[in-house]
Amino acid sequence: MSKLAGMEGSASRVLLRAVELDGAARLAEALVCYQEGIQLLLDVLKATTDEAKKEKYRERIGEYMDRAEEIKKHVQLEKEAGKYHEQIHIAAGSVGNSYGRLFKPYIDQTLTEVWVDDPYIRSKHQIMNFLRFCELLVKSDCQVRRIHLTTGEEEGPRQEEQKGRLGGLGESLQQYGISLEVQYSHTLHDREIRFSNGWIIKIGRGLDIFRPTKGQFQIGFCDYDLRECHETTVDIFHNKHLKTSTHGDVSS
Template identity: 55%
Template sequence: MSKFGLGSDPETAAAVTVLTRAVQLDSECRYQQALVCYQEGIDLLLQVLKGTKDDTKKCNLRKKISGYMDRAENIKKYLDQEKEDGKYHKQIKIEENATGFSYESLFKNTLMKTVTEVWIEDPYIRLTHQLPCKVKTIHLLTSLDEGCGKQQQISGLGEIKESLENHGVLLDLEYSSSLHDREIRFNNGWMIKIGRGLDYFKKPQGRFSLGYCDFDLRPCHETTVDIFHNKHTKKI
């Protein structure tokens, strides 16, 4: 017990055992269990403090208790935020011909620096203005156009894949004949469901029309966007 500088009496030994376990659980990111152990260990140290008359030992105890309390409070805030994120649900209604809803505008609050992977499931990734965005790894699951646009779809996605590879981004492309769901998931826990999938933009009127390059200026089809948080993965 000397490493704690608190003595070796049974009460202190019990507190040290519990707090050692708390630190171990904390290092393993098992925050809920760690918080319980921190709280129990702090209570035990407070009992030791009440019965301590030695001023030096009292000072050491107060420092240890303060440090553990600060860590426990940080964990509690994290767990509370995790619960709030898990309940998060925002719905955006895009009206017919509305503008200002580019991919960047919709995703800017979920595409944080922690995001390195994105999973896109959309059966109708076929037109060039739908082809997806920039991240380190993209997993794209879509259906194959069995009509006259099949070759254009394969060619367009192949070109995107090659271009992304040249910039160090992997496009993992798969086709499914039974895909119906439309959702986008990021590896920071956020998930976005768009009623029309990524095909909510109208075709531009021409190559020189406003909105051809700037998607914020491109009119949209009417649809609904739901933003959820599934699981908070950011470590503290």
């Protein structure tokens, strides 16, 4: 396969994903894929010498750009009206649902602060999930400086393990100019992630959506896009007047 054919194949796959997401009303994700696909197709256009093919590429690019602009305007109007709501159903055993896929469409340069309410950031694998979420924020194109975590508190010897692991994560985040504030609630039940740019993501299972692999040397152990998931529902909202207050029954 030639380099040009490979580039076109990559563009086609991303744009096909954009169309699928568009049809499923997952508009914010579709917009990201349209934008990525259009850029890939522009690269193909630049590398093409055949004028007939160049004209076909221009037509395709124009069509995708028009649709992307329509989605962008629609999402913006829904956000302004406080009516934006998108729901994603993650089927049992499905793959391709890494934190990057779920959260990246809502992370931008205006994001400076994140609130995570999840009663089950307690055991080792749950804290590892939270770590992966923090890593996504660190490497994303945003300006996050504070992450607030409210979670349940372990009991007995495991309590020190929980606090030690979260304390170590907090120290690590400081190296990237990000402070981690952890609070413990005995009454917290709901799972919700709030971004300072107005996006609110509610996941039925919180961050704990991935099934364990059968062993460490199994596909999906490291790459969460290849990890099977538990069944859950993700609801995405946007609210310009974001509520950031902490819970009443909280101990530090």
